[in-house]
Amino acid sequence: MVRTTRQWQLSALGPGNLAQGTAEVVSPVGSEVLVRTEAVSLNYRDKLVVETGMGLALRFPFVPASDMAGVVEAVGPQASRFKVGDRVISTFSPMWIDGKPLGNARTPPYRALGGASPGVLSEMVTFPEDWFSHAPETLDAAEASTLPCAGLTAWFALIEQGKLQAGERVLIKGTGGVAMFGLAIAKAYGAEVFVTSSSAAKLTRAKALGADHLLMREGWVETVLEITGDDGIDHVLDLAGGEGFAQSLAAVAVGGRISVIGVLEGFDLSGPAGLLLLKSPVVQGIGVGHRRALEDFVRAIDAKGLKPVIDRRYGFDAVPDAFAHLDRGPFGKVVITF
Amino acid sequence: MVRTTRQWQLSALGPGNLAQGTAEVVSPVGSEVLVRTEAVSLNYRDKLVVETGMGLALRFPFVPASDMAGVVEAVGPQASRFKVGDRVISTFSPMWIDGKPLGNARTPPYRALGGASPGVLSEMVTFPEDWFSHAPETLDAAEASTLPCAGLTAWFALIEQGKLQAGERVLIKGTGGVAMFGLAIAKAYGAEVFVTSSSAAKLTRAKALGADHLLMREGWVETVLEITGDDGIDHVLDLAGGEGFAQSLAAVAVGGRISVIGVLEGFDLSGPAGLLLLKSPVVQGIGVGHRRALEDFVRAIDAKGLKPVIDRRYGFDAVPDAFAHLDRGPFGKVVITF
Amino acid sequence: MVRTTRQWQLSALGPGNLAQGTAEVVSPVGSEVLVRTEAVSLNYRDKLVVETGMGLALRFPFVPASDMAGVVEAVGPQASRFKVGDRVISTFSPMWIDGKPLGNARTPPYRALGGASPGVLSEMVTFPEDWFSHAPETLDAAEASTLPCAGLTAWFALIEQGKLQAGERVLIKGTGGVAMFGLAIAKAYGAEVFVTSSSAAKLTRAKALGADHLLMREGWVETVLEITGDDGIDHVLDLAGGEGFAQSLAAVAVGGRISVIGVLEGFDLSGPAGLLLLKSPVVQGIGVGHRRALEDFVRAIDAKGLKPVIDRRYGFDAVPDAFAHLDRGPFGKVVITF
Amino acid sequence: MVRTTRQWQLSALGPGNLAQGTAEVVSPVGSEVLVRTEAVSLNYRDKLVVETGMGLALRFPFVPASDMAGVVEAVGPQASRFKVGDRVISTFSPMWIDGKPLGNARTPPYRALGGASPGVLSEMVTFPEDWFSHAPETLDAAEASTLPCAGLTAWFALIEQGKLQAGERVLIKGTGGVAMFGLAIAKAYGAEVFVTSSSAAKLTRAKALGADHLLMREGWVETVLEITGDDGIDHVLDLAGGEGFAQSLAAVAVGGRISVIGVLEGFDLSGPAGLLLLKSPVVQGIGVGHRRALEDFVRAIDAKGLKPVIDRRYGFDAVPDAFAHLDRGPFGKVVITF
Incomplete structure (x- = not known):
């Protein structure tokens, strides 16, 4: 029997085309992991992608958003970094592990989740394990979901660089x-x-x-x-x-x-x-940052007890309200909890 | 008996006010050194200083130019870095020895020779020994005179930074x-x-x-x-x-x-x-660079046999022609030989 | 009339030769400053210098110790970094301002105060202003006196490097x-x-x-x-x-x-x-560190409210007891207050 | 029909157990590539692995050596970095792409080819494409085979670090x-x-x-x-x-x-x-270095015309002689050509 997951899907460019839908849950193969999403935080970029596509070759139905926290539900046979039950967060630039950024001078690196790569506004996602990091122990899922883009950007600018x-x-x-x-x-x-x-x-x-x-x-x-x-x-x-x-x-x-x-x-x-x-x-x-820095940042969060600032948490059904909030200039982050 | 030196002096702002004059040769005290100038290279900035003052509080008669090569003629009793006969070049930012640049956010560091500090278009100069570096062994005086500003700028950009x-x-x-x-x-x-x-x-x-x-x-x-x-x-x-x-x-x-x-x-x-x-x-x-990098650069010049590109050498009496050459976009450097 | 200052002097190598004496107070010339010492902290190195000379060419009577805090009492006519009344601390390596360490491969840099340079176990000292930094606002003199060697060493190792x-x-x-x-x-x-x-x-x-x-x-x-x-x-x-x-x-x-x-x-x-x-x-x-890093450290102390750990404070007359304490492995620092 | 490749195999620890054998050629799947070896260079470490195993859990028959140059013969369906006919060299530490080294404090990173990972003394090898870099254009295969360990070590020490x-x-x-x-x-x-x-x-x-x-x-x-x-x-x-x-x-x-x-x-x-x-x-x-630095090094070799020093080239059948040469302290590198 096919298992399905709820997700927000864009059928074509434009915020009016964003609606709830379902998709098949993909079993993890190779070093993939299946993760149950607990929270997604939105970035202004997500709004631009929905509205304009930002020049990316999106495949419809397209699932937006890059930043999530969740729990590993299943792992592929070659996965070695995570086990079932691990709390994880996504990485914004999924192939950038450490060192120099990827891409070239004509086509700069912008292969983020919820853009050139699939998005996370879905109750279940199946991605390569390299696209995840361990979540901090001292944050709940909503807080942890704010780290991959906004949090890492600030850390990369001030600390890593x-x-x-x-x-x-x-x-x-x-x-x-x-x-x-x-x-x-x-x-x-x-x-x-x-x-x-x-x-x-x-x-x-x-x-x-x-x-x-x-x-x-x-x-x-x-x-x-x-x-x-x-x-x-x-x-x-x-x-x-x-x-x-x-x-x-x-x-x-x-x-x-x-x-x-x-x-x-x-x-x-x-x-x-x-x-x-x-x-x-x-x-x-600063174009966000690499996974090694995200891991450093997670460690620092637990060590210092840093708390992300969340302006408001929305439920899964209130995603359009959350997108609308982005236009009003939130104080800190806007988060969807599942 | 007072010993005098020939020099080019600006009596007031404006290229028409630049003329040959004389000044007393100052005996070195403390850690000063007296240097006989052999060559001066010009920068476009020298022209701007003569024409506009660049906002600096110049004291007239003002001697322009920052970059020179020469020979030490006498040393003060506390000088320890040079001895009589040493071939030397000036430093552009005389107080910046190593590490972070000087100055502050409101008044950035611009205490160059031939500006906030005295200039070098003079047959004899008496400056603190800290304002000089050893000249490369493999360059003549005209070539060596091009290093303090133009040469160090390129080295600082490409190598030091x-x-x-x-x-x-x-x-x-x-x-x-x-x-x-x-x-x-x-x-x-x-x-x-x-x-x-x-x-x-x-x-x-x-x-x-x-x-x-x-x-x-x-x-x-x-x-x-x-x-x-x-x-x-x-x-x-x-x-x-x-x-x-x-x-x-x-x-x-x-x-x-x-x-x-x-x-x-x-x-x-x-x-x-x-x-x-x-x-x-x-x-x-890149605001030129510090003396330690200039010393590194001098060492590299001798090691690699680097040769500065000099578009034309002018005699001491042809200084106005040399300044005029700056406006025509020289290929490499313009130098005055003494 | 000649003004004198009390100080601890070593008449010859060996702890038995350390005694109180007096010296003339030197008026600051050039860019020197006259500082009234309020506290001196001891390092184990001070003990070794007193006992063995550590191979240095000491001039007797020799005044030991490198680390002090005090107040500027007078400034030379060319001093520009301090004014009368400023609270200051000494620097351990007096000529090392920023960037690469001084000295060479045969004779490494070890021109510290209380060794190759004069020491500070004296009620009044007259040194070039470059040998001092501003003291932190949030530390008393005894605390501030512990920064130049022990404090800066830890900061240089962990933060600067x-x-x-x-x-x-x-x-x-x-x-x-x-x-x-x-x-x-x-x-x-x-x-x-x-x-x-x-x-x-x-x-x-x-x-x-x-x-x-x-x-x-x-x-x-x-x-x-x-x-x-x-x-x-x-x-x-x-x-x-x-x-x-x-x-x-x-x-x-x-x-x-x-x-x-x-x-x-x-x-x-x-x-x-x-x-x-x-x-x-x-x-x-780690050979202590340069003055620019000491200035960074002072700023950090005030920002974070860092407090040095002082095991015990001794009076000026109890210097021999303070030296003896060094042999017992103090927990933190040993300080002389004046 | 099964295609086979000749290779040198170790049946058990000890140089007496090294002999020619055959193995099945593995077709590349996923992002693997099949490479025809043209040259292998030996390192003293290869000798230690053959003699002692160096504490590694070798699987016999074991193929020694880490450094090779060859030509891509086939690519897996997801391979994107190479195409058939590309000239390639192996990487010594196959998972280390850029940034910080892998491994941890108890088990430091030593997953090199010809050790924890399979070796290259084989006419055909099938590895993940991430384990290879492009060869320099200006070197022949024997010269190119010396880069992955010895060459990169020197470059990493002098240039990257x-x-x-x-x-x-x-x-x-x-x-x-x-x-x-x-x-x-x-x-x-x-x-x-x-x-x-x-x-x-x-x-x-x-x-x-x-x-x-x-x-x-x-x-x-x-x-x-x-x-x-x-x-x-x-x-x-x-x-x-x-x-x-x-x-x-x-x-x-x-x-x-x-x-x-x-x-x-x-x-x-x-x-x-x-x-x-x-x-x-x-x-x-210096534990060799990462692939990004190897790519930088390859670029530098072509730009500067650097030539590796090869003491002697041996044929495929003379592998035991080549190993024996390692004991005599070669001047530069020892290479096997296929």
């Missing part, structure tokens, strides 16, 4: 999912954290989470220079892009770092070359 | 002083080198110096992708800035590096953030 | 001054910390300071492998040297790091090369 | 396979190379290959210090281990690097800790 040290200064633009992970990681490391937002209410919430300095969007560069005695910011998480990059260059410390993070469409980076030359910061785009 | 490996691909924009040092260093390391120029004649000269691929300015990104089998460029020396940065992002390899180099005024950096995120290259402005 | 990440495992051998700084830093970073000792009492004290796992000296390698699920230790602070190095190689994780720290005399490092090849850890001797 | 710069000083102990690769790589990078040997004849051959300084085994440390003006060696390739490590510590520059390379059995590393602390070199065991 940025080698953040205690006592350094971090500036975070905004209060979305990556931003609030950045805040949590930076505070856990003993950084002095500056958060910018256009919303006083969101700044107040960021303060409750440990932000040291709150900056309204106007004129914040001068404020940063004054607070830091002109030393500036060691690490900018530039989540806005566009014109804001010029402000990042004005605020960054000599020899500092600007991590550029964001959705992939619709904006240019622009700023004065003179400041780039004189201060010689490293500017680096 | 870029850790260039044999077999990597390097793209160099243009054929000026830094560019032709980049070509020489990259070829000495066994890189495959691409050079862009709008001048076919200059490309022909670059080919004679070892350039593997010559690219006219139009449509070169597609050519690069074809030649490299879509792998792209591991290291871009972006000497043009401005719109060209978008092309650098299109041509750079996944996980590659773009070193932004250039004059400090008059242009913005601009390019699509999507490519920056997906390829995750390191983008770094 | 080791790039410690939250969630990594750190093993610390012993409970002396460097060890207890290593514990504090590692816990502040969210590491899982293992401490070894032959004293159950000291292990109990280490546990109170946050150590996660306590290891008696016998058979600890197997215990570590069991606790870590065979993953081993990411960062070993090898403070014992000698045969213990073989145990460090057995316990270290694949691709981990072993920092070798200790006094400079009397032992060889020895261990099986096979483990070094197969696990490929970085093994690095 | 060591970031060798032109003008630096490299000291190489001995004239075996890794050593002569080290010489070729170091000279290609513009290093000044010192070679030690107990054989004047071998030193003469090393000089012909570009060695700058030849050192007989006695008293070479003092010679090195004299030649280098006391600066010492930036990078030591320590291929001898044991007592020689103390000499490496004496010769290494401040802040330099010692790469420890060698067979895995039978010796301890031993040296004075004082020099390790004062000079603070990085000491790192």
Whole structure:
């Protein structure tokens, strides 16, 4: 008898074409594992894929979303990394294990789940075991589901690439999912954290989470220079892009770092070359990160008791509401629980 | 009796105010050394300082230029790094010995000779010994004078920061002083080198110096992708800035590096953030470099027999002609010999 | 009228030749500063210098010790980094500002205060301003005096060189001054910390300071492998040297790091090369560190509220008792307050 | 009809049990490829495996050796990296693609071909495509077969880990396979190379290959210090281990690097800790390297025209003679051609 699973399927591009459906549960072969999904967290990218396809060759019915937490239900005969009952999370870039990113200059690496690879908004998924990591012991499934994209992006920028040290200064633009992970990681490391937002209410919430300095969007560069005695910011998480990059260059410390993070469409980076030359910061785009760093991050979460910030949890039937929430600028993450 | 030295002095901003004059030779005290100048190489920045002051608080009469080679004539009682007769070259950023750059976020480090610090277009100079390095044994004074700014910039970008490996691909924009040092260093390391120029004649000269691929300015990104089998460029020396940065992002390899180099005024950096995120290259402005790297570079020059490219040598009396040459886009460096 | 200062002076090698004396207070010239000492912390090296001279060409009367905290009383006309009233600490290696260590292969860098350079066990000292850093705001003078050697050594090993990440495992051998700084830093970073000792009492004290796992000296390698699920230790602070190095190689994780720290005399490092090849850890001797890292460390102390562990504070007249304490294996640091 | 391949098989431990035999050719499934072997190069480790098993759980009949070059004859349906006719070389550590080494602290990573994984002394082999890299275009099969272990070890030590710069000083102990690769790589990078040997004849051959300084085994440390003006060696390739490590510590520059390379059995590393602390070199065991670095190395070979040093080529039937050659200390590599 064929076993089936419920899932959200896109029959064609456009949010109106997203609906619940069923699919056959695939038995794991080789080194595949069958995982029962407990939670999926959404990224703004998921919304863009549903709406525009982002230039990817999607196969319909298409299952969206990349980030999930679940429990291993069955393992293929050659699987060696997991056993039945293990709590796991997905990886965003399924083939990138460690070291240099994949892809080439013409076709950069963007083989994420819920895009070039299958998605996870499904009660059961069968994937190669290499596409999963162990979940942290100290997080529930909803919290754990936020790590693969938003969490790892902040960790990869600040720690794997940025080698953040205690006592350094971090500036975070905004209060979305990556931003609030950045805040949590930076505070856990003993950084002095500056958060910018256009919303006083969101700044107040960021303060409750440990932000040291709150900056309204106007004129914040001068404020940063004054607070830091002109030393500036060691690490900018530039989540806005566009014109804001010029402000990042004005605020960054000599020899500092600007991590550029964001959705992939619709904006240019622009700023004065003179400041780039004189201060010689490293500017680096962050395209999420590799599985080894995700494993490091999971270990750090358990060691430090880091907690993801979840703005709201939705039930499986409320997926359209969850997508709509993404447009309203969530404070932290939006999660579907199964 | 007071000993005097000839020098070029600026009495006020503006090229019309540059004239030969004399100054007293200062006896070295403490750890200063007195150096007899044999050659000075000019940078486009020297021209900007003469014309505009570049926002610096110059004291008139002002002596321009930062890069020189000479011979130690006398040493102060506490000098320990040099002795009389040593062949030396100046350092561009006199206080930056090793490690992180100096200065702060509001006032970035720009204390170069011939600017915030005194200049070298003088037959005799008396400076702290820390402002000098030993000259390479295998270069004459004119060649050695080209190292402190243009040479070190290329070395710092490709080697000190870029850790260039044999077999990597390097793209160099243009054929000026830094560019032709980049070509020489990259070829000495066994890189495959691409050079862009709008001048076919200059490309022909670059080919004679070892350039593997010559690219006219139009449509070169597609050519690069074809030649490299879509792998792209591991290291871009972006000497043009401005719109060209978008092309650098299109041509750079996944996980590659773009070193932004250039004059400090008059242009913005601009390019699509999507490519920056997906390829995750390191983008770094290069503000010349520290003395320890200059010492490494000098050692490499002697080991590999690297030769700077000098477009033309002028006599001491022809300084105005040499400055005028800067406007015509020299192929390599312009040098004054004393 | 000549102003004098009390100090401890060594008239000849040997602890019996250490006595209180006086010296003239030197007015600061150039970029020197005159500092009133408030506290001095002792290192085992200070004892060795007093007893054996450690091969250094000491000039008698010789003032021992390298680590102090104090207040600036006067500044020379060219001093720019400090003003009267600033709270400062000394640097251990006075000429090493940033980047590569000084010295050469035959004569390694060991120009520390209280050795090749003058010592600090004096109520007033006059040194170049480059030999000082600002003290942390959150430590008293006795606490601050422990940073220049023991504190910076632990920071340099774990953070500047080791790039410690939250969630990594750190093993610390012993409970002396460097060890207890290593514990504090590692816990502040969210590491899982293992401490070894032959004293159950000291292990109990280490546990109170946050150590996660306590290891008696016998058979600890197997215990570590069991606790870590065979993953081993990411960062070993090898403070014992000698045969213990073989145990460090057995316990270290694949691709981990072993920092070798200790006094400079009397032992060889020895261990099986096979483990070094197969696990490929970085093994690095730590010779304290540079001033830029000390400044980073000071900033981290204030940000994280780190507190040095002081075993006992002695008065100025009790210096011989403090030296004797070093032989008994202090738990943390021994400090003289003025 | 079953197709068979000739191969050298070990029926039980001991060189007397090595004999020619046949095996069935396995058709590639999944992402496997079938490769026709053209050359195999031997390492001393292969001899140890045949004689002692090196503690590995070998399955008999066992096929020895790890390093081969050949041509792809067939590809499995999911293979994507190679096509029929591609010239390939094997990788030594088949699962290590990039980044951190595999394995754990108790069971370090040693899953090499011709050991924990199957060997290559066979006319046809069928392996996962991930176990191969493209061969360089500029080498014949015998030359290409020397890269996976000896060649990559030298490259990994000097370039991937060591970031060798032109003008630096490299000291190489001995004239075996890794050593002569080290010489070729170091000279290609513009290093000044010192070679030690107990054989004047071998030193003469090393000089012909570009060695700058030849050192007989006695008293070479003092010679090195004299030649280098006391600066010492930036990078030591320590291929001898044991007592020689103390000499490496004496010769290494401040802040330099010692790469420890060698067979895995039978010796301890031993040296004075004082020099390790004062000079603070990085000491790192090199366990060959990952596939991404092998790909970089292949690219560098083609770019620089590097040629492996082959002491002698043997035919397929002369495998026992080739093994015997390993005991006589070959100058460079010993290769079997098919």
